[in-house]
Amino acid sequence: MSAVTERLDLLAPEPSRLAIVRMVILNRPSTIAAVCLILVFVAIATAAPLIAPYDPLAQSYIKINQSPSWEHWLGTDQFGRDVLSRMIYGSRNSLIIGVLAPLVAAIIGTTLGVVAGFFGGIIDRVISRLVDLLISFPELLLAIIIAAALGGGFWNIVIVLAAAFVPNFARVARAQTMAVRAEPYVEAAVASGVTQLRIIMRHIIPNIAAPIVVLMTLWTASAIRLEASLSFLGLGTQAPQPSWGNIIRDGLNNLFGSPWPVIGAGLAITSVVLAFNLLGDTIRDVLDPETSP
Amino acid sequence: MGHFLLRRLFDAVPTVLLVLTLVFAAMRILPGDPALAALGDNALPEQLAAFREQFGLNQPLWRQYLDFLGGVLTFDLGRSLLHSRPVLEMLAHALPFTIELTIVATFIGVTIGVPLGVLAATRRNRLPDSGVRLFSLVGYAVPDFYLGALLLITFSLNLGLFPISGGGEGFWDRMYHVLLPAITLAFLKAAFIGKLTRTSLLEVFGKDYVRTARAKGAREGRVIYRHALRNALLPLTTGLGISLLATLSGSVAVELVFNRPGIGTLLIGAISERDYAVIQGGIIVFALLVVFVNLLIDLLYIAVDPRLRVQA
Amino acid sequence: MTAAVEDRPLLRVDRLSVEFGGPAARLRVVDEVSFDIEAGETVGLVGESGSGKSITALSILRLVPEPPSHLAGGRVLLDGVDLTTLPRDQLPDIRGRDIAMIFQEPMSSLNPVQRIGDQVAEAILLHQKLDAASRRARVLDLLRLVGIPDPSRRIDAYPHQFSGGMRQRVMIAMALACNPRLLIADEPTTALDVTIQAQVLALLRDLKTEFGTAILLITHDLGVVAESCQRVVVMYAGRVVESGPVRAIFRNPSHPYTRALLQSIPRLDEERRRLHQIPGNVPPPGPLRAGCAFHTRCAERLLRCATDRPPMMQLGGGHQAACWLAGPMAQAPMAQAVTP
Numbered sequence: 044m045s046a047v048t049e050r051l052d053l054l055a056p057e058p059s060r061l062a063i064v065r066m067v068i069l070n071r072p073s074t075i076a077a078v079c080l081i082l083v084f085v086a087i088a089t090a091a092p093l094i095a096p097y098d099p100l101a102q103s104y105i106k107i108n109q110s111p112s113w114e115h116w117l118g119t120d121q122f123g124r125d126v127l128s129r130m131i132y133g134s135r136n137s138l139i140i141g142v143l144a145p146l147v148a149a150i151i152g153t154t155l156g157v158v159a160g161f162f163g164g165i166i167d168r169v170i171s172r173l174v175d176l177l178i179s180f181p182e183l184l185l186a187i188i189i190a191a192a193l194g195g196g197f198w199n200i201v202i203v204l205a206a207a208f209v210p211n212f213a214r215v216a217r218a219q220t221m222a223v224r225a226e227p228y229v230e231a232a233v234a235s236g237v238t239q240l241r242i243i244m245r246h247i248i249p250n251i252a253a254p255i256v257v258l259m260t261l262w263t264a265s266a267i268r269l270e271a272s273l274s275f276l277g278l279g280t281q282a283p284q285p286s287w288g289n290i291i292r293d294g295l296n297n298l299f300g301s302p303w304p305v306i307g308a309g310l311a312i313t314s315v316v317l318a319f320n321l322l323g324d325t326i327r328d329v330l331d332p333e334t335s336p
Numbered sequence: 337m338g339h340f341l342l343r344r345l346f347d348a349v350p351t352v353l354l355v356l357t358l359v360f361a362a363m364r365i366l367p368g369d370p371a372l373a374a375l376g377d378n379a380l381p382e383q384l385a386a387f388r389e390q391f392g393l394n395q396p397l398w399r400q401y402l403d404f405l406g407g408v409l410t411f412d413l414g415r416s417l418l419h420s421r422p423v424l425e426m427l428a429h430a431l432p433f434t435i436e437l438t439i440v441a442t443f444i445g446v447t448i449g450v451p452l453g454v455l456a457a458t459r460r461n462r463l464p465d466s467g468v469r470l471f472s473l474v475g476y477a478v479p480d481f482y483l484g485a486l487l488l489i490t491f492s493l494n495l496g497l498f499p500i501s502g503g504g505e506g507f508w509d510r511m512y513h514v515l516l517p518a519i520t521l522a523f524l525k526a527a528f529i530g531k532l533t534r535t536s537l538l539e540v541f542g543k544d545y546v547r548t549a550r551a552k553g554a555r556e557g558r559v560i561y562r563h564a565l566r567n568a569l570l571p572l573t574t575g576l577g578i579s580l581l582a583t584l585s586g587s588v589a590v591e592l593v594f595n596r597p598g599i600g601t602l603l604i605g606a607i608s609e610r611d612y613a614v615i616q617g618g619i620i621v622f623a624l625l626v627v628f629v630n631l632l633i634d635l636l637y638i639a640v641d642p643r644l645r646v647q648a
Numbered sequence: 649m650t651a652a653v654e655d656r657p658l659l660r661v662d663r664l665s666v667e668f669g670g671p672a673a674r675l676r677v678v679d680e681v682s683f684d685i686e687a688g689e690t691v692g693l694v695g696e697s698g699s700g701k702s703i704t705a706l707s708i709l710r711l712v713p714e715p716p717s718h719l720a721g722g723r724v725l726l727d728g729v730d731l732t733t734l735p736r737d738q739l740p741d742i743r744g745r746d747i748a749m750i751f752q753e754p755m756s757s758l759n760p761v762q763r764i765g766d767q768v769a770e771a772i773l774l775h776q777k778l779d780a781a782s783r784r785a786r787v788l789d790l791l792r793l794v795g796i797p798d799p800s801r802r803i804d805a806y807p808h809q810f811s812g813g814m815r816q817r818v819m820i821a822m823a824l825a826c827n828p829r830l831l832i833a834d835e836p837t838t839a840l841d842v843t844i845q846a847q848v849l850a851l852l853r854d855l856k857t858e859f860g861t862a863i864l865l866i867t868h869d870l871g872v873v874a875e876s877c878q879r880v881v882v883m884y885a886g887r888v889v890e891s892g893p894v895r896a897i898f899r900n901p902s903h904p905y906t907r908a909l910l911q912s913i914p915r916l917d918e919e920r921r922r923l924h925q926i927p928g929n930v931p932p933p934g935p936l937r938a939g940c941a942f943h944t945r946c947a948e949r950l951l952r953c954a955t956d957r958p959p960m961m962q963l964g965g966g967h968q969a970a971c972w973l974a975g976p977m978a979q980a981p982m983a984q985a986v987t988p
Contacts (some may be wrong), residue, residue, distance in 0.1 A: 179630050180623075183585035188619050191607050192362045241399035268479055272589055275481050276604050283403055295485055295593060299499070302489045309482035544756040550711055551751075552822065553744030553774045566761055640662070642761055642806040 071330040072322035077321035082119055084315055088134040097125035099132040099285045102152055108300040117307045120290075121297040122283075127305045130311060136197075136286045137315065141267040143202035145259040150210025151205065153255055157247055160220030161212070161239070170213065190278040200279050204266050219251035257327045264319035271312045287312050340645075347368035348631055353405075355623045357480065359403050363616055364397070389614065397589060408620060414613035416606075423617040426602060431621065434501045434591070434598035436510065438583050440518040444545035445525025450572075452526065453533020460538065470529050475527020481589035484520040488593060491516060501595030506613065517594045521586050525579045532575040543567070569640045584625055656728055657684035658862055659708070659747075659830055663720035664732075666700075666707050668933070675796040676720065677703050677939075679886040685830060690856060690863040692873035692894070694909070695883035698930045701866050702752075704883070705834050708864075709743050710736075724972055726830075745775040748823035752835040753816035758807040764818050765791075765803035771825035790821040794851060813844035820851065827859060834866045849876055874898060879966070882906050885931055885941035888960075890974075892967030902961070902969035905942045940971070948973060 087094065097115075103123035111118045117126035159170040177185065185207040193199045223229060223246060232242050273279030274288025283287060287308040294305035366600075371387040372379065379387075388394045390412070392403055407413060413423040456468035494497045504513035540546060541564055549563040588600030594599070601619030638644050666678035678700045685691050695701045701960040706712045708724050710731065724731040726746060731739070743749075748771075752756045759767055768787045778786065784803070791799035792815040807815055816836060824833055833852065837845035853876055856863055865876060873880050873894060881891040882903065885953040897968060901907045928945035930938075940946070943953040950972055 172354075176351060176358075178601065179581075180626050181581040181585040183588070184581075184622055184626065187588060187603070188359070188362060188622070189584070191603070191615050191619065264477075268477075271479055272481060275479075275589055275594065277608055278604075291482060291485060293422070295488075298489075300494060305485050305489065309485065312479055312482060313474070314476045316479075317473060320473065320476055371837050415773060416960075473702060545759040547711055548751065548819070548822075549759070550740075551743055551749040552771045553740040553742070554742045554770070563759055563762075567759065569761075631806045640761070642807045 071325055074325045077318040077325075080314060080318040081322065084134055084138060084311075084318075087131055088138050088224070091131050091135055095125075095128040096187070097128040097133040099129040099312055100283050102206075108297065110301045111302050111303055118301040118303045120293050120304055121300055124328075125305060126290065129233050129290055129304075130287065130308055132292060133287045133314075134311065136280055137267050137270060137282070137312070138269045140197075140200055140204065141263045143201050144266040145208060145262040147201060147205035147214050148208035148262065149255055149259050150207070151247075152209040153216040153251070155209065156213040156218075157220045157243060157251070158218025159242070160217040161224055161243060161247065167217075171217065174210045174213045174217075177321075178214060182207040182265060183272055186273060187278065188274065188308055190273055193302070195281045197280065200270055200273060202312065203273070203278075205268055207269070208262050211256060212255065215254055219254055220247050221286070223247050224251045227294065257323075260326045261323040264272040264316045264323060267319065268316050341635065343549065344631065344634055346625060351627055352624065354396065355627060356405060356408060356620070357401075359616065359619050359623060360401055362619070364393075375514035376454060411619070413617040416611050416614045418609055418611050419614075423613045426614060427599065427617050427621055430597055430599045430602045433596050434587055434600060435583075436523070437514055437517055437587050437591070437596065437598060438580065440511070440514050440536070441525060441583050441587075442576075442580060444518055444522035445583075446529055446576070448522065449526040449529025450533050450565075452530035453537060456530065456534040457537035457541070458556075458560065465534070467535060472527040472531040475524050478518055478523070479589075480524060480586040481593050483523055483588045484517060484593035487516050487520055503597045513594075513596070517587075517590045517596060520590050520593075521583050524586065525583060528579050528582075529572070529575060532572060533565075535567060536571040537564055538572075540564045540567045570637075571631060573636050573640050580629050580633070581626060584622070584629065652953075656926075658687040658727065659685040659726040659864075660723075661704070661708065662723040662725065664707060664724060665720040666703055666717055667685065667720040668717050676937075677717075677886050677933045678707060679937075680722065681886070681888050681890065682722075683863050683881045683885070683891055685864055688831065688856070688860040689879065690820050690853075690865055690877045692869065692877035692880040693864060693866045693883065694870060694873055694880055696868055696930055698932075699883040700784055700884075700886040700933075701883050702834055703709070705749070705832050705864065705866050708832060709747055709749060710739055711743075711749070711910055737875070740774070744771050744823075744828070747830045747832060748826070748828040749818040749832040750816070750833065750836050752838050754812050754819055754836075754839060757819055757878065758815055760807055763806055764810065768818065768822045768825060771822045773870050775826045787821075790825060792823045792825070793855075794818070795847075796821070803855075806973050808940050811844075812840050813848065816840065816844075817851065820855070821900045824855065824859070824861070828861060830862045830864065832864045832866070836865075837866070837872070838868075842874070852876065870898075882909065886933060887941050888970065889942065890967075890969040890971075892963070892969075893965060895964055896967040900963075900967070902963055902967070902974040903942075903971045904946045906969070 068176045101124060103119075106115075106119050107121055109115055109119040109123075115125050115127065117130065120126055120129070129177070137257050155170055155174075159167040159174075168270050177213070182204075186203050188207050193203060227244075230240060232246065233239075237245075270279055270286065271288035271291075272335040273285040274290075275292045277292065280286035280289055282293075290308035294300070294308070371384045371391075371393060378498070393399055395403070411424055413427070415422055416426060423445065442562065452468050456465040459465055488498075488500070492500045498516045499513050502513060504510035537560075545567075546559060546564055549559045554563070587598065590596075591598040591600040592604055599618055599621055602614065603622070606614035606618060653911075661681060661683050663680045663682050664678055665676060665680055667719060668675045668677055681700070681704050683691065693705065694876045698978075703712055703717075707719070708731065719732055720742050722732070726742065731742065758764065765784070765787050768790055769783050772783050772786055787803060788799050791803060796814060797801055802810075805816070810818065820836075826896055831852075836852070837848050840848060849872060852863060852865070856862060863876075865872070877894050879892065880897050882897070882905065886906050890897065890901070890906045897906060898910065901910055902952070909970050931941065934940060938947075939952075939954045939956060940958050943949045946953065953972060958970045958972045958974075960968045960970050962968050963974065
């Protein structure tokens with residue numbers, strides 16, 4: 044263990060958490076703005092039942108395709124549903140999937156990567172070949188292909204997105220594991236007969252955690268954007284459940300209705316993705332300057 | 337060069353095989369009965385049996401796999417149940433629209449992105465640089481289908497300047513139809529290429545050979561375009577590959593927005609109609625396009641970097 | 649007219665100062681450096697790494713990126729024309745035509761994606777009106793001149809197909825393309841093997857005798873200076889500490905730093921003596937310093953060395969040293985101590 048801390052000290056004198064936070068805040072006001080925006084969206088998602096003016100699913104045939112008014116700030120859609128309420132509820136979907144999909148991908152991808160990097164040999168060759176192939180596919184295309192087979196719905200989206208992200212996590216985890224595996228203190232542990240599982244848990248995982256966390260935050264923005272894309276394509280969140288992608292889909296299917304659902308939902312996606320991108324970049328620069336997406 | 341091309345093509349064979357295997361696996365091994373999925377929950381048992389018979393689903397898996405590979409190799413991708421047309425014919429009709437969109441979008445994106453990157457790199461930390469940074473931040477965040485929807489609402493619906501849907505007939509009409517979707521996809525591309533050009537150029541500016549060029553008496557324009565940019569093309573080629581693939585996948589949603597008769601629209605339509613053979617065919621086309629783009633980028637490297645030519 | 653030309657050197661560097669950084673943290677890396685180069689002579693610019701010799705050389709052609717660097721004073725006169733005040737867009741006319749430069753790193757100084765023939769040809773293209781065919785013929789001549797075997801085949805090769813020594817020859821060919829009057833060679837042999845070093849230096853000497861090109865040879869190696877130069881300028885921490893004819897400096901080094909440098913040259917006739925080392929390190933560049941830059945490491949320092957900057961003491965025959973001890977009084981015992 045002392046070897047580990049020694050190595051870290053050599054690499055960089057670790058400043059205190061507080062110092063890091065101060066540095067980030069001083070250098071990047073955009074990060075504060077991003078965090079505030081994310082907090083606002085989290086609050087909206089959490090308090091959705093309290094602040095949404097209407098039931099997001101309630102249809103009303105006398106109120107279809109209304110333009111924004113005091114009663115309906117963003118107007119109503121072709122089923123007379125309140126668009127603002129649908130957007131507020133839609134934020135839950137986006138944020139939960141934005142956190143969940145990278146998390147699942149991290150767990151599966153890290154397991155694959157660590158196994159490949161630690162054991163090497165034929166296992167490594169098989170996993171690496173597959174990862175190399177999948178990584179050459181854009182995530183959206185991969186997600187569309189898997190969603191085509193799986194179908195939509197909340198858990199399927201999580202699985203689809205996680206599956207699309209897994210290769211990225213596996214690749215980073217594998218490279219990092221191989222680097223740590225070659226460290227003298229790990230070699231020594233192997234030689235002295237410490238069980239492999241113990242070495243992985245004690246030495247490998249703690250040492251590769253930082254880049255994996257960075258990767259998770261970087262993929263959050265992508266997950267939110269991809270969920271919206273899939274829902275827009277009809278492969279994600281299924282109607283009538285509200286999702287930002289769905290709202291745009293409905294808005295476009297109703298071309299001669301009000302443009303406000305499309306504009307509003309798109310702005311929401313753009314600002315959340317922008318905020319998470321900014322935050323992800325900052326976290327990467329602080330935690331792990333060497334990983335790039 | 338020709339020798340290298342052959343070898344590289346040969347290397348792609350196992351990749352294609354693996355891709356096809358994965359498509360097969362995705363279509364057959366994932367949970368759910370394809371027959372049930374295709375025909376819906378209230379299909380009659382006879383219908384299900386007929387469906388399984390037609391697609392060979394009652395054969396053993398290895399047999400299905402070989403039939404599948406054989407079908408792909410002989411360009412026999414089956415028939416669409418709903419449209420009763422050969423899948424290959426439908427794909428052949430749709431593919432040009434997707435390729436056209438990708439090419440025009442790439443052209444626009446590169447023509448805007450590269451000069452933006454040069455501007456940002458040469459005016460580092462000044463107004464143009466901040467502008468490009470902001471542009472790339474927004475470009476990364478705006479979903480392409482949203483941007484497409486905004487353009488469609490503004491220019492096609494409200495101003496009536498562009499068509500609302502379709503792919504067009506004849507060259508000029510097709511260009512007219514492709515323009516808005518291409519601009520949509522080019523936005524993200526320009527942001528990405530612009531940022532990449534800036535980073536690569538700034539790195540190259542510090543290189544010794546750029547100083548050599550200045551010491552020779554080359555003027556700034558020549559230093560930037562002949563020496564620096566030419567070398568920045570190496571990382572840019574990688575970026576071009578990534579952005580080509582992003583455009584390809586982005587084209588699915590954008591085709592849907594503009595109702596273009598491309599592969600994306602075909603695939604998404606088939607998924608919602610559960611048109612099994614068309615889904616499979618669409619996926620195969622996309623997968624092969626990805627393999628092809630990666631191959632193309634590898635060849636582009638050779639063209640751009642003479643150091644890679646000797647090993648060939 | 650002739651008289652005016654005679655007393656005007658080809659290049660005069662006059663109290664040149666270069667600083668890095670903004671007003672908050674200003675680092676002076678070149679501090680009032682002065683020296684002359686006469687037409688056709690070879691001048692050695694000597695110092696350890698960090699002495700500012702490379703920045704001085706690059707500043708002559710204004711090749712140091714601005715920012716972060718900026719000129720903090722002084723002049724660089726080429727035939728009486730001040731290059732430091734020349735408009736930026738006129739510099740390319742001087743570079744490569746009147747003054748050419750070769751660099752320390754032949755491996756990275758050539759553009760990796762251009763054929764070497766095209767790179768040499770570009771130097772011609774930029775300054776002379778020649779058609780493509782005569783340009784190519786000229787490139788072949790140049791490649792032959794610098795000793796590249798089989799030039800008609802090698803002209804279309806890329807830099808990665810050349811060894812380090814061959815690349816440096818290409819650099820030299822490129823630099824000579826327009827018959828410059830001054831060639832600045834910034835540690836041209838540092839990155840090369842010893843045998844190749846000797847070949848490249850020999851090549852430079854031959855070219856000088858053949859074309860009468862003046863050379864400013866930047867090096868940390870006094871052995872190279874002894875072989876190749878007529879005059880030498882010794883720099884330490886951004887300042888010139890001593891300059892003069894090679895013979896005078898080797899016989900009678902008048903600055904303690906020069907003496908220390910001379911003692912650190914390994915000699916064949918001596919037994920395996922440890923390299924003489926100067927205690928301490930070159931001070932990192934800082935803001936403008938008072939006193940002598942070397943006083944922190946000097947074994948012979950006086951009290952005033954820390955506070956008063958020593959002026960250039962004229963020692964006769966163009967030999968000068970910036971040391972309070974370099975007067976005629978202090979000279980005799982020192983000279984005895986070092987004469988080999």
